[in-house]
Amino acid sequence: MKAYHLNGHAGRDRLVRVDLGKPEPADGEVRIRVEAASLNYRDLLILDRAGQGGLDGRVPLSDGAGVIDAIGADVLQWQVGDRVAASFFRDWVSGPFKASYVASSLGGDKTDGMLAEYVVLPATALVAVPAHLSAVEAATLPCAGVTAWHGLIARGGMGQGDTLLVHGTGGVALFGLQFAAALGARAIVISSSDEKLARAKALGGSILINYRDTPDWDVALMKATDGAGASHILELGGPGTYDRSLRSVASGGKIIQIGVLTGFGPKPDLARLQWENADIIGVTVGSVAHFAAMNRFLTDHAIHPIVDRVYGFDEVPEAYAHLRSGSHFGKVVVKL
Ligand SMILES: NC(=O)c1ccc[n+]([C@@H]2O[C@H](COP(=O)([O-])OP(=O)(O)OC[C@H]3O[C@@H](n4cnc5c(N)ncnc54)[C@H](OP(=O)(O)O)[C@@H]3O)[C@@H](O)[C@H]2O)c1
Structure with a gap:
């Protein structure tokens, strides 16, 4: 089967195409024929670290969806032909987070990811793909979608009448915007681009601020909300945005x-x-249970993730470069 490996050797590409044997599922495991995988900002950080060693031979990307094509013994909940997506943390099925789950993040330091034709995972690490979504759409959900869901809805309790602020128009931000629109919450979007803000408006954004033209976007936000601020803030920026987010928060x-x-x-x-x-x-992404709950919400509200661009398997380096450019709106996907 074809796959990509991260490569830490100097002078060679950080992403190399490899041919590997098809993995066989053991007891309690299933094999997925991966149809699509998506990229997250995290994958850029991991690629940048690949040159420092420790990630050599790791299959990248946490996010993927496909069809079950083989089943090990003792698997009762899945059948060959079921459409599934893998959860970000293989071992976080439900309940509170534990530090021990970190090692099981797909495409991370210790566990292979989804950029391979076939992947074997425990039957407990999967969710059913909502019937209204294509494999390309489903592949966008595990990291960005579940993170926004877990933070805003499972933990944040966002609902009608709330006001959400999102930073930019990348994967996590647009899931947040779509969830707010579906719930009847008001959404504020800040972006580097007027063209992207116009697209965010079409998705339900009602207060739109260009943070390049308006670096004091927190002041503009407070003015636009008559001093009330945002009840929910997806803090995606970190050190460069945090103080302004704090100055934008509602009582x-x-x-x-x-x-x-x-x-x-x-x-x-x-x-x-x-x-x-x-x-x-x-928030660190979420569990299989969060993922399944989000999928019910996506189904109830007929939400389709926003896919910016789909690349072929031979174009994986171009897909990474596109994400790094920051010119995307929503998710960047690789079709296998
Ligand atoms: N804690 C977790 O579990 C978790 C899970 C998922 C993601 N994350 C993190 O969340 C962040 C977003 O991830 P992602 O995959 O959604 O990223 P992404 O799709 O690559 O989004 C990047 C977008 O963010 C916007 N942006 C960049 N700098 C900004 C700034 N200073 N102020 C406001 N917006 C800015 C830009 O949008 P415009 O072009 O519209 O300005 C850019 O296109 C990343 O830092 C990622 O590591 C964390």
């Missing part, structure tokens, strides 16, 4: 701490949190 609001788009380790002035009786909710 009793929630900052969902997720992103590192401007770097790691924000050192925000947290005083405002106390004066506004606001909360910070830290």
Whole structure:
């Protein structure tokens, strides 16, 4: 079968195409014929680390969807032919997060990911693909979709009458925007591009701010909301955005701490949190149970993920370059 490996050897491409034997499912496992895989900002960070060693031979990408084509013994919940997507943390099935789950993140330091024709996973690490979604659409869900769902809805309780702020128009942000629109919450989008803001408006964004033209976007946001601010904030930027997010939070609001788009380790002035009786909710993606709950919501609201561009298997380096350019709107996908 064909696959990609990360490569840490100097002077060679960081992504190399390889031919591998088809894996066989053991007891409790299934084999998936992967139809599509999607890229996340995390995959750029991992690619950048590949040159430092430790990731040699790792199959990249956490996100993929396909069809079950073989089943090991003792698997009762799936059949050959079922359409499935893999959950980001192979071992986080339900309940609270445990640090031990980190090693099981697909395409991460310790566990192979989805950029291969066939992947074997435990039967418990999968969810059914909603019937209204194509494989390309389903492949966008595991990281970006589940992160937005877990933070905003499972933990954040976002609903009608709330006001959401999202940073930019990448994968996590647009899932947040679509969830807000489906719930009847107001959405505020900040973006580097007026053209992207116009597209965000068509998805339900109602307050649109270009953060390049308006670097003090928190001031503009407060003016546009008559001083009320945002009840829910998808904090995707990190150090470069955190203080403005804090100055944008409504009384009793929630900052969902997720992103590192401007770097790691924000050192925000947290005083405002106390004066506004606001909360910070830290999120690392989510569990199989979060994924399944999100899929029910996607089905109920007939939500289709926003796919920016689909690349062929031979074009994986181009797909990474496109994501790195930041010119995308929504998700970048590879079709196998
Ligand atoms: N904690 C977790 O479990 C978790 C899970 C998923 C993602 N993440 C993190 O969340 C972030 C978003 O991930 P993603 O995969 O959705 O990324 P993505 O699709 O690559 O989104 C990138 C977009 O973010 C916007 N952006 C960049 N810098 C910005 C800034 N300074 N202010 C506002 N917007 C900015 C840009 O949109 P415009 O062009 O519209 O400006 C850019 O196109 C990343 O840092 C990622 O590592 C964390």
